[in-house]
Every structure is written in C-alpha cells, then in structure tokens.
Amino acid sequence: MKALLNQGGLFGVLKQLPMKVLAGPLLIIMILSMMILPLPPFILDVLFTFNIALSVMVLLVSMFSERPLDFAAFPAVLLFTTLLRLSLNVASTRVVLMHGHEGGDAAGKVIEAFGQFLVGGNFAVGLVVFLILVIINFMVITKGAGRIAEVGARFMLDSMPGKQMAIDADLNAGLIGEDDAKRRRAEVSQESDFYGSMDGASKFVRGDAMAGLVIMAVNILGGLMIGLLQYHMAFADAARTYVLLAIGDGLVAQIPALVISTAAGVTVSRVNTEQDVGEQMISQLFVNPKVLWLAAGVLGLLGLVPGMPNLVFLMFTALLGGLAWWLTRTSEQRLVETQEQQTVPTAPEAPEASWDDVSLVDTLGLEVGHRLIPLVDSRQKGELLGRIKSVRKKFAQDVGFLPPVVHIRDNLELGANSYRVTLKGAEVGRAEAWPGRWLAIDPGQVSGQLDGSPTQDPAFGLPALWIDAEQRERAQVYGYTVVDASTVIATHLNQLLHRHAAEMLGRHEVKRLLDKLAKDSDDKSLIEDVIPKTLSLVAFTRILQQLLNEDVSIRDLRTLLDTLAEYAPHQQDPMELVAMVRVALGRAITEQWFAGQETLHVIGLAPSLENVLTQAMSGNGALEPGLAETLMTQTEDALHRHDASGEPPVMVVHHSLRPLLARFLRQRLHHLVVMSQAEIPDDRILRITTEVGGAP
Structure with a gap:
C-alpha cells in the first residue's frame, strides 16, 4: 500500500482498485445519503430515471436468462432496488413537504410528469390508478411469486439428497470426472441457496408495496396540514398541489416496483430449459396449427355477432388464420422433403465381389434401435458418445489397459428402444432405453411410489421404473436414483466391460x-x-x-x-x-474392496465345511455333485445376507481352497470376490460376519 501511495497518491490507489469491489459499498453510501441529505429536484429527476432504467434492465435480464442460476445475483439486486426506491421516497417526501407550495415542479420534472400527464392532472383518477397498481403488485404478482419461491425452495431442499446420489452414481460409473462432480455439486448447492434467498427476498417486494401506500397517505395528510396551517393556502389549492405531488411520487415509485416484481415472478416461475422465456412462449403457443385454426374460428364467430366490434375481431381472425395456414404449409413441405430424402434410389448393377467386401468382426460393438439413434448422433446433441469415451477412459485408469473402441451402428432388426452390446460378434448384453424419459432406480430405501413402466436396471438388476420428466424431482425426493437413457446405456456398458475384461x-x-x-x-x-x-x-x-x-x-x-x-x-x-x-498384490486387492477400513467384514466358511472341502481337494481335486450344489446354495444365501448389511461381497478362505472356490462359485455369483487369508495385509483386522455352512 505504501508503494502505491508513493507512485500516485490516493488517486493512484483508487485507480488501481477494481470498480466492482467498490460498487456495493458506494451504492449503500449513496442510499444512506439520500435518506439523510436534502437533494435538489434535478438530482431527484436523475435518480428516479435511473431507478426506472434499472428496473427495466432487471426485467430484461430475467427474461433472457435460460436458467435461474444465470441471474444468481437477483436476490441481492432485489434488496438493493427496494432500498433505493424507499430512499427515493424519503428524499422526495422531504422535497414535496418543504417546497410543494412553490408549484408542481418543486419536486422535479419526473414527479410532475407522473402527476400531470399520466393521470391528466385529476387527483381522483390518480388515487384510483395508484391503488390499482398497489393491489396488482401486492395481491397478485408478489403474492404469487412469493408462493412459487417458497415451494421451489422446499422442493429444492428435499431433492438435494437424490441429486447428490445421482452425481455420486455418475462419478462411480466413470461417466464424469472429479472436476465435473465438484462443479455439479456446487450447482446443486447454488440452486438451493438461490431459491432460499428468493423465498426471503420476495418479502422485500411485499413490504415495499405496503410502504408505498403508507408513504402516499403520509404525504397527502402532511401536505394538507402544511399547506393549510403553515402557508395558509385554500383547501382546494392545497389539495390540488400536494395530492398531485403525492400521486406523482407514488406512481414514479410503484411502476418500477411493479416491473421488479414481474422480474421476480419470471425468475422463480421459469422451467429449466435451453430457451429463455420469450422463446418458450413463442415455441409453445404458436406451434400447433390446429389451435390457431380453432382460435380463429371462435373469434370469427364473435365478429359476426351484431353489436360486437366486428372490425377488430375479424382482423384478428384473419391474422390467426393466416398464421395457421403458414404453419400447415411449412409442416407439409418438411414432410415432403423428409419422404424424398428417405426414397431409396434405384440400385445400380451389382459389382463383382472383392476383398473389400470382407467384413472383420468388431471387437466391441453397440447396436441400437431406430429410436435410440438421436442419443448417438452428435448433430442432435446426443450425449452417449461422450459418455462412452468417459467410460473407456475410466476403465483404462482402473483396470490397467485400454479397451477396444466401441463401434456403434443402428440395427433395424432390434426393437425401436432396444440396444445390445456385442463382443467379438457375440451378444453379451441387451436391454431397452427410452429417450426423453428417466429411469428411477429403487436402491431399497424409497419413501413413495411413482407411476411408470416397471423394469430392471440393466447394469445391476435392481427394480426400476421408466418415468416421465415431470416426475423426476419427485422421484429424487422419494429417494430414487434417477438417470437418463444415455447414462443407463453407458453404465450398462461399463459393467459389461469389467465383466468381460479378460476377453478383451x-x-x-x-x-x-x-x-x-x-x-x-x-x-x-x-x-x-x-x-x-x-x-x-x-x-x-x-x-x-x-x-x-x-x-x-x-x-x-x-x-x-x-x-x-x-x-x-x-x-x-x-x-x-x-x-x-x-x-x-494383496494390499492393492484389499484396498480395492475395503478402502480405508481397518476392520474387514467378510464372508467365511464354517470349520466343518472347510474340512470337507480340504479333504475333497486332497483326493481327486473335484467336488461331488451333491456337495457342489449344497455349497453353491449356501453361498448364495450367505451372499444375500451379507449384501443386506451393506458390506462388500468378499469371501475369505484358506489359501489352498481359493482357486477352486473362485473358479466354481463365480460361475453363478459373478459379483462375488474370493480372497485367500494370505492376501490380507497384517495391519488389517479380519472379521467373519457371515458364515457359509454355519447357522444363519
């Protein structure tokens, strides 16, 4: 700081400070100054004009924002604009009461214009207009926006655990990296903070509307008393002067307040899409020709009724009818162009076969039905290609080698929503996915029921439902893990890659x-x-x-x-x-399944069963059919009990038994891991919590 002072004095220091750091403190000082210091009429005109311009800018920013978080500063802006309007009311009240007897422009040209031009100099009309604006702002806009903000904050808070689980699921499946997970967690936290702030900030607007009504009443009564008692004006002159000034002052504050309230309503009532509010309204209101034809017909019938304003009704009938005709013609042209593109040209004479006709088998392939093609089409913003790249990268980092490139192609023989994964030309997995819908997976602890199409998670076999997008937030609140169609396919592919890693x-x-x-x-x-x-x-x-x-x-x-x-x-x-x-590799294997755990809760063999298996190994090295079936059944039951406790599916056996049991048990229980006692590091405590062949 001393060096900065030596270079250019205090002005040099201020010049090198960023203005955005000083914007907040300067604005607060300016607001406090307006409440304390008397302002000349010209400065009031400038500040009232700035208030109107600021409110219009806030409304336009809220209209053009595609997501609520694009205008995350709105709660703070709402607070500052409310304080600015109230400070202007205080400053203008001081000027009106001190200099109102001097004439209509004593409080500035802006207040005079709102009091004279907008209501024609009629204070009765001005009172009615002001009260109507207050009622609209207080009873309609701010009340509705406040209710939406309250409900939005509640649902956002309830849905946070489900969103966090979805982020963790994508991270564990390798669909996103650690940086993307941190960014998405920060967005969830910011959304929660935003809706909570909007719930509180909406109260500022309601209080501002009530304050405007009280300030206007104080201005009228105070002005009449000052005019009659201090300046000895006639009652009619005092009423005309001070009431018009109070009305102008009230209108110049309530109109920006109404604009800000509308911006708050737009911000909290919008739906998260890639379009702003204007694009949403245009693309959804004026897109269906049938609606426009029916609306034109209703207005045409009303226009033919005697006594109705026929010209206006028939003009709108022609306008809506013309728009409906244009939309119908445009859709027909698009249909013809699509049919022409799908027309198969006449096949030329087949050439002789050559070595180019020999098609080698793809090591790894993904075949999709025709409704899943948009998921793998980058021109239609398909996300599946990017997620498959992330799956391959995550697999290479975890397993230790790069899997083959996934060759994707459409297959008309599959169902419209079906897909299958092939390995060296053979199918290793098949399932269905529904673009535009969400898969709600039941992890076992959901708190409510949903309407949807029952199915199973193709990756892990958990019960699930395909639900519409409108039920997504409700499903997250109930505790479901909700993923889209691209994530379903990518997670299934990731699970198949790990299962068939040896074959690749x-x-x-x-x-x-x-x-x-x-x-x-x-x-x-x-x-x-x-x-x-x-x-x-x-x-x-x-x-x-x-x-x-x-x-x-x-x-x-x-x-x-x-x-x-x-x-x-x-x-x-x-x-x-x-x-x-x-x-x-025992320490790495143990850390893979028991990361950071000192005590290992595992599945073990009962001593009697372990002796029987050891004797069988010492004989011909094979299990008798009856013993093999009993071992498989008891292990499957023990694995179910162990999974219910939330522990990793790891069985620890004697070193000599591990190869036999691993080869035999994993034929049916693919996710079971069989480790030997020799693989457990000495600094870990082994505890058998589930026993095979013992008491359940």
Whole structure:
C-alpha cells in the first residue's frame, strides 16, 4: 500500500482498485445519503430515471436468462432496488413537504410528469390508478411469486439428497470426472441457496408495496396540514398541489416496483430449459396449427355477432388464420422433403465381389434401435458418445489397459428402444432405453411410489421404473436414483466391460502394456528377465487374463513382473503363479474392496465345511455333485445376507481352497470376490460376519 501511495497518491490507489469491489459499498453510501441529505429536484429527476432504467434492465435480464442460476445475483439486486426506491421516497417526501407550495415542479420534472400527464392532472383518477397498481403488485404478482419461491425452495431442499446420489452414481460409473462432480455439486448447492434467498427476498417486494401506500397517505395528510396551517393556502389549492405531488411520487415509485416484481415472478416461475422465456412462449403457443385454426374460428364467430366490434375481431381472425395456414404449409413441405430424402434410389448393377467386401468382426460393438439413434448422433446433441469415451477412459485408469473402441451402428432388426452390446460378434448384453424419459432406480430405501413402466436396471438388476420428466424431482425426493437413457446405456456398458475384461485383453494389448512400461521406467531388464526368458508372451497373457477374470487390476505391472521373475523359473503352473501374484498384490486387492477400513467384514466358511472341502481337494481335486450344489446354495444365501448389511461381497478362505472356490462359485455369483487369508495385509483386522455352512 505504501508503494502505491508513493507512485500516485490516493488517486493512484483508487485507480488501481477494481470498480466492482467498490460498487456495493458506494451504492449503500449513496442510499444512506439520500435518506439523510436534502437533494435538489434535478438530482431527484436523475435518480428516479435511473431507478426506472434499472428496473427495466432487471426485467430484461430475467427474461433472457435460460436458467435461474444465470441471474444468481437477483436476490441481492432485489434488496438493493427496494432500498433505493424507499430512499427515493424519503428524499422526495422531504422535497414535496418543504417546497410543494412553490408549484408542481418543486419536486422535479419526473414527479410532475407522473402527476400531470399520466393521470391528466385529476387527483381522483390518480388515487384510483395508484391503488390499482398497489393491489396488482401486492395481491397478485408478489403474492404469487412469493408462493412459487417458497415451494421451489422446499422442493429444492428435499431433492438435494437424490441429486447428490445421482452425481455420486455418475462419478462411480466413470461417466464424469472429479472436476465435473465438484462443479455439479456446487450447482446443486447454488440452486438451493438461490431459491432460499428468493423465498426471503420476495418479502422485500411485499413490504415495499405496503410502504408505498403508507408513504402516499403520509404525504397527502402532511401536505394538507402544511399547506393549510403553515402557508395558509385554500383547501382546494392545497389539495390540488400536494395530492398531485403525492400521486406523482407514488406512481414514479410503484411502476418500477411493479416491473421488479414481474422480474421476480419470471425468475422463480421459469422451467429449466435451453430457451429463455420469450422463446418458450413463442415455441409453445404458436406451434400447433390446429389451435390457431380453432382460435380463429371462435373469434370469427364473435365478429359476426351484431353489436360486437366486428372490425377488430375479424382482423384478428384473419391474422390467426393466416398464421395457421403458414404453419400447415411449412409442416407439409418438411414432410415432403423428409419422404424424398428417405426414397431409396434405384440400385445400380451389382459389382463383382472383392476383398473389400470382407467384413472383420468388431471387437466391441453397440447396436441400437431406430429410436435410440438421436442419443448417438452428435448433430442432435446426443450425449452417449461422450459418455462412452468417459467410460473407456475410466476403465483404462482402473483396470490397467485400454479397451477396444466401441463401434456403434443402428440395427433395424432390434426393437425401436432396444440396444445390445456385442463382443467379438457375440451378444453379451441387451436391454431397452427410452429417450426423453428417466429411469428411477429403487436402491431399497424409497419413501413413495411413482407411476411408470416397471423394469430392471440393466447394469445391476435392481427394480426400476421408466418415468416421465415431470416426475423426476419427485422421484429424487422419494429417494430414487434417477438417470437418463444415455447414462443407463453407458453404465450398462461399463459393467459389461469389467465383466468381460479378460476377453478383451490379447497379445497385442499386452505388448503395448510392456512397451509402455519399458518407456516410462526406462528399465527393460525386468521385462527381459521374464518375457521371453522365463515365460512366453502367451503364458504371460493367460496370467493377466486370469487376474482380470477375478476382478484384479493389472495396473501394477512392475510388482507383477517382479513376482513372476522370482517364482516362474521354479513353477510353470499358471494357476499357481496367479495365486503367488495375488499374494504380492494383496494390499492393492484389499484396498480395492475395503478402502480405508481397518476392520474387514467378510464372508467365511464354517470349520466343518472347510474340512470337507480340504479333504475333497486332497483326493481327486473335484467336488461331488451333491456337495457342489449344497455349497453353491449356501453361498448364495450367505451372499444375500451379507449384501443386506451393506458390506462388500468378499469371501475369505484358506489359501489352498481359493482357486477352486473362485473358479466354481463365480460361475453363478459373478459379483462375488474370493480372497485367500494370505492376501490380507497384517495391519488389517479380519472379521467373519457371515458364515457359509454355519447357522444363519
């Protein structure tokens, strides 16, 4: 600060301060000054004109905003404009009562114009007009806007948990990044703050309307008393002078107040779309030719009734009829153009077959019905392509390799709303999605019922409903997780990618991983000690595929190669090598399922069942059919009980039993994770909360 003062004095300091920092304090000082200091009539004219211009600007900004948060400063603006009008009322009241006897322009040209021109100098008409404006502002606009703001604040607060769950679901599914999640959480918080502020700020407008009525009554009574008692004016002259000035003062304050109240109503009553209020009204009122034809017919009939203003009614009949005819003709032309574009041209003579006709199978494909095409069409603002890119990026970060590109194409043999995911030409998943509707997923703790089409979440099999957009906020309030059609497909694809990760990993992908490790670590000796010196690339690929089959990330290639370099020269059995690698990766596997938890609540085997399985393993290494079915049934029951407690679906068994049980149980229970006791780090506490083969 001392350096700034030395450079240019106080003026230099003020010049370098940003004006937007000083705008608020200067405005408050100006408002307080108007209440305390007497103002000349010319300054009052300038401030009244500024008040009118500011109210018009606020109305226009609210009209052109597409979302309420685009005008998040509106509650504060509402407070400042209300204080500005009240301070102007105080300043004008002082001038009217002190100098009103000098003539109609004693309080400025603006008050005189509103008192003379707008009501024709008739104070009775002025009183009626002023009261009507107050009633409209107080009883209609501000009351309705206040009620909408109150209900909006309540519903916004109730829907916050559901919106937060939807953001967390998108983040966990990899559809959005951490930055996008933070931004969306901030928007939810800002919406809640905005509607809460609007609920309180609407009370300022109602109080302003009542204050205007009281101030006008005080001006009339005070002016009459001053004119009669202090300046000895005749009653008629005093009434004409002071009543007209009070009316002008009231009107010049109430008209901007009415405009601001309208802006508040527009802001809180709008629906979140990509259009402003004007575009919404035009695109929804004047879009249906049938409505315009019927309206023109009704006005035409009224125009033919004797005694009615025929010219005006028939003029509007012609206007609406012409607009309806133009809309009808435009829609017909669009239909003809669409049919012409869909007309299939005559097929030319088929050429000879060539190698170009050979179509290779796509590793990963997504086929959609014709109603889902807009979701994958960027020209129609389809969001699915971007979400699929996010899913692939998240998969690569979590699992450790880049999945194949998803080839998307339409399939007319599918249902209109159906889609299917293919892997190497074979179908691995199929479901339905409804564009324009929302999937309300029941996580198990909803508090109300909705109207919709029952279905199941294709990714996790949870009960769900396809609901209309109007029920979205209600569903979030009830505790449903609400997602759109693009998110449904992307989440389903993400789940299928993790389930079939091993099938997507081939020698080409493994070679790319090894090249990346050699490039990043600049240490090729570790790789050469294992591949091809100890293991072939094919054998190494089989080990990675087995790890992926068991939901183990292969990101830590260095630890994986270190382990194989130590044990592979003495052990060639791939399953034994996988078991050793899992022990080396035990801390990462444990952290994947029990992040930050010191005590691990898991599923375990009853001692009697564990002895039976150990004896079976020591014999021929296979399970008897009866024992296998009993084990599968009891494990499935235990997994249901364990899932109900909210714990990860992890079973911990003896190290020698893990490969057999993992291979056998995951045939039906895909989401079950089987770990060995040797994989649990020593600093974690293992606690068996659900037992297989014991008492339920």
